[in-house]
Amino acid sequence: MAKAKKERKGNSENVYSKKAKFNAFSSSRPAKKINPFEVHINKEKFNILGRTCKHDKGLPGISRAKAVQKRKRTLGEEFMQKNKSNEFKDRRIGSNSEVINDELLNARFVAEKMSMFKKSSRFNLNDDEVLTHRGQTLEEIEQFHDNRSDDDMEDEDVLDANFTKAAHFGGEDSQQDRKAAIEEMIAETKLRKAQSAKEKDEIFELTKKLDSNYKDLIPLVGKFNKSEDIVKNKPDDYDRALREMVFEPRGAVSDRLVSEEELAKLEKERLIKLENARLARMRGVENTNEKQNHRSADDLDDGYLVGSDGEENGILAYDLNGESLTNNHSEPTPEDENKTDALDNRESDEEISENDSETENDDDEDDLSDLKDPDIESESEELSSNECQQAKTVSNAVGSEPRNKVIKLPFTIEMPSSYEELKKLLSKYSADEQGILVERIIKYNHPKIEPKNKDKISKLFSFLLQYVHDLFASASIKDVNNSFLVINKLNPFLYDLMHLDPEMTSTCIVDVIQQKYSEYKKHEKLYPSLDTLVFFKIVSNMYTTSDYRHYVVTPCYIFMSHILSKARVRTRQDIAMGLFLVTLVLEYSHSSQRFLPAALNFLLGVIYLSIPKRAIEKLKTVPPFMSTGPFNKILAMNNDTNEKLMEAEDESLLKAEDFVTVTISLDFKIRALNAALILTKDAIEGVSENIGSNYLAETFVPMMERINLDSYPQYIKSSFEKTMGTLSAVAGKPLKKLMPPEKKPKALRLLEPRIEKVYDDKRRPKISKAKEEKVKLIHKIRRETKGAVREIRRDTEFLQTIRINQQIQSDRERKEKVKRIYMEASVQQGELNELSRQKKKK
Structure with missing residues (x-):
């Protein structure tokens, strides 16, 4: 067989x-x-x-x-024509022609235009004719103005009894008297109407002139009111307590008080959820099984704040300055809030009153006289000098702005229209004052106040990036410290601007990084300037660096890797920039614990440069560091020690002037080695959980052992011992070898025979020929029936698919129409709100 x-x-x-x-x-x-x-x-x-x-x-x-x-050609066509008795016939010119050329299209166009000029009915008003009345179209007339009307009835137009008697009944005289009376009446009526029309014209012109000059009268009225002496009573204790109660938190009556146990449980669940999401982003895993809540079209998210990770963080609340209360990491107690608000009010009143007294006769842009509140001013006058001094001391203790001098800064600042305007505004002030100015620009032009301010905020972000670039590009040894202070003050506001428009700001940052990388590729062997490295620090402050892939952070990783692996180390500036990049790499990879080989190689190279070597001695090193040449021992100590440096007890790290200085000093050699030792210890601890971490640590041990510690101060020796201990622990860790999974042991063969029963003898009863034919027909009917049922089932499935697709298409069109209707309604509502606001202003 x-x-x-x-x-x-x-x-x-x-x-x-x-x-x-x-x-x-x-x-x-x-x-x-x-x-x-x-x-x-x-x-x-x-x-x-x-x-x-x-x-x-x-x-x-x-x-x-x-x-x-x-099925599409047969069943699908029949389904589409189901319940349809009409048909579409193309009666256009040349519908039977197989080729459509320009002449055919022109003939159709002319015929369509001619049909538009044919008026189907004399009563059909839906045509292009423009209806006018007295030389004006209906659209110009229907402006809902209270125009003059010539149809107004007056008392003088009523006919008297004498005229009626003479005109209608003949009177006592002849027919000539009747004709004369009618002519006299007509003349008097025309004269009266002419005089009335003249008076109406004069009144209308005066009213129109008054309406046009109304806006010019409003400032005059306001000035007259301000010049008047307003006498108000001084607020008593009740008034002060009432104003303080405004700042106290209020709770809704319907809200149920949550117990401490429930709050702790909810906070724990929230933290677990956030941590799982962060770990998933770190590994590059997208959670597609998360069920999204349905949100209706008219859901305006009132009362809820959605965070950057997509979860609802709680009730949305704002303070009096328009700042969100849910963004604070630590919520102050009501007592602290009242104390801080009271101090701020007192200090702001003092500052405003001092500014007003100094600029009383000044007509300046920053005049703050309009910002004074009479109630708060009168209250601030009652404060004694001791209370004001105490308020200043407490305010400085909690970290607010120093109030010992009056800072003449504008409170309301319009958005700068160009970068030069912003640079001119900020360059006149110190670092702290620049932070205050940027904060006030953002608050005054916040998108929550007016939606169109979103474009202004995005433009401000790009201006600030350009300002930071120019600040570090032209920084000298004296200005580099101030540049770092300025970027320290601007970092929080760059972070806030990024969250207001994440898409635009991220694209702007990536464009800057790409531009800097293209400039670096022209000279790969040289380190880029400080205005390039500062953007890596800005990225680490603004974005999460633990994600597996990130739109902004990943290009920065690659850029820093290229710099550390290709740029040559020859000057003090190069070493400082390399250590700065290694610090940023460790900051980027602190949570994800991934390592960058170029960073570890740079640390090994700095230690290599600190080893004194003879002329013929060569040590194995990896580029960009060279084993031979004049730059292979630029950080080595050659018996030129300084007693003051040897006796120094305070640990000193890199300084800001190291980024713009070329000459290597004795002090820099010590500080560079100390920074390299500390960074090496942190880097090895970060990768200690990896499988091959012992190989990474083993390369540092022979280099570390060749350092002559007699020429360094005591804190270098302490850092050396800590780093050497970490390296020895990781290098001595046994390597866990990869082993294949254990296989299941094979079972022994059984000695018993395997017996299978086979039934080949199939005996069927003998039947007649007619009955055999009947059996065959029954079998054939069953087989055809089964095939027909299968085809019917497939046809039904095909038709259901067509119905579902039609329903989906219909739903999509309906949703689009609803969305368009809502959009038009929102635009109409916005226009209505704008009209109402304009009426209130008037």
């Missing part, structure tokens, strides 16, 4: 190959090779010798595709 089956399979394959050859020869193009995984083999129950089966192999995918196409 096995041999016959093999021969049958061979025959079928030969037949199939013959068909393929025939198709290949019959067609002009080569035969397509069939994928063996798409071929389905139909097994037969009985193998009959000498019979060739035509259906032993099949292609289910091709057959299914053909069936779908056939």
Whole structure:
């Protein structure tokens, strides 16, 4: 049986190959090779010798595709024409033509234009005719103004009894008296109407002139009111207590008080959820199983604040300055809030009153006289000098701005229209004052106040980046410290601006990094200037650096790796910049614990430069550090020690002037080695959990052992011992070798024979020929019925798919229409609100 089956399979394959050859020869193009995984083999129950089966192999995918196409041509067309008795006929010019050219299109266009000029009915007003009245169109007239009317009835137009008697009844005289009376009446009426129209014209012109000059009168009225002496009573204790109660937190009556246990449980669940999300982002895993809550179209998110990670952080609340209260990491107590508010009010009153007294006769842009509140001013006058001094002392203790001198800064600042305007504004002030100015610009032009301010905020972000670039590009040895102070003050506001428009600000940062990288690629062997490195620090302060891939952070990783692996180290400035980059790399990878080989190689190179070497001595090192040359021991101590440096007890690290200084001093050698030792210890501890961390630590040990500690102060020796202890612990860690998984042991062969029962003797009862034919027909009917049911089921599935697609398309169109309606309604509501605000201003 096995041999016959093999021969049958061979025959079928030969037949199939013959068909393929025939198709290949019959067609002009080569035969397509069939994928063996798409071929389905139909097994037969009985193998009959000498019979060739035509259906032993099949292609289910091709057959299914053909069936779908056939249903689209037949069943799909019938379904689309279901319940439709009309038909579309193309009656355009040249509809029967197979070729559509320009002449045909021009003829259609002319016919369409001619049909527009034909008026179907004399009562049809939906045409292009412009209806006018007295030389004005209806659109110009329907402005809902209270215009003059000539149809107004007056008392003088009423006919008297004498005229009625003479005109209608003939009177006592002849017909000539009647005609004269009518003419006299007409003349008097025309004269009266002319006088009345003249008076109305004069009144209308005066009213119109008064309306146009109304806006010019408003400032005059305001000035008259300000010049008047307003006498108010001084506030008593009740008034002070009432104003202080405004700043106290209020709770809703319907809110249920939450117990401390429930608060702790909710906070724990929130922290767990945030940590899981952070770890998932770090590994690059996207959670697609998270169920999103349904949000209706009219949901305005009132009362909820959605954070950057997409979760609801709680109730949205704001203080009196428009700042969000939910962004604070530590919530102050009500007592602290009252104390801080009271101190701020007193200090602001003092500052405003001093500014007003100094600039009383000045007509300056920064005049703060309009900002004074009479109630608060009168209250501040009652404070004694001791209380004001005490308020200043407490305010400085809690970290607020120093109030010992009056800072003449504008409170309301418009958004600068250009970068030069912003630079001119900030360059006149110190670092602290520049931070205050930027904060006030953001508050005064915040998008929550007016939506169109979002573009201004985005423009301010790019201006600040350009300002930071120019600040560090032109920084000298004297100005570099101030530049770092300025960037320290601007960092919080850059972070706030980034969250106001994340997409635009991220694109702006990436554009800056790409531009800096293209400039660096022109001279790969040289370190970039400080105005490039400062943007790496800005990125670490603004974005999360623990994600597996990040739109902004990942390009910075690559950029720093190229600098550390290709730029040569020759000067003090190069070493300082390299250590700064290594510090940023460790800051970036603190949470994710990934390592950058170029950073570890740079630390090893700094230690290599600190080793005294003879002229013929060579140590193994990795580029960009060279084993030979004049720069291979620029940090080594050559018996030129200083007693003051040797006796120094305070640990000193790198300074700001190291970034702009070229000459290497004795003090810098000590500080550079100390920074390298500390960074090496942190870097090895960060990668200690990796499998091959012992290989990384082993390369540092022989270099560390060659350092001559006799020429260094005591704190260098302490740092050396700590770093050496960490390196020894990691280097001595045994390497865990990779082992294949243990295989399940193979079972022994059983000695008992395997017996299978085979039933080949199938005996059927003998039946007549007619009954046998009947049985065959029944079998055929059942087989055809089964096939018909299968086809009906597939047809039903196909029709259901068409219905679902139609329903989806209908829902999509409905949603688009609803969205458009809501959008138009929102625009209309915005215009209505704008009109109401303008009316209130008037």
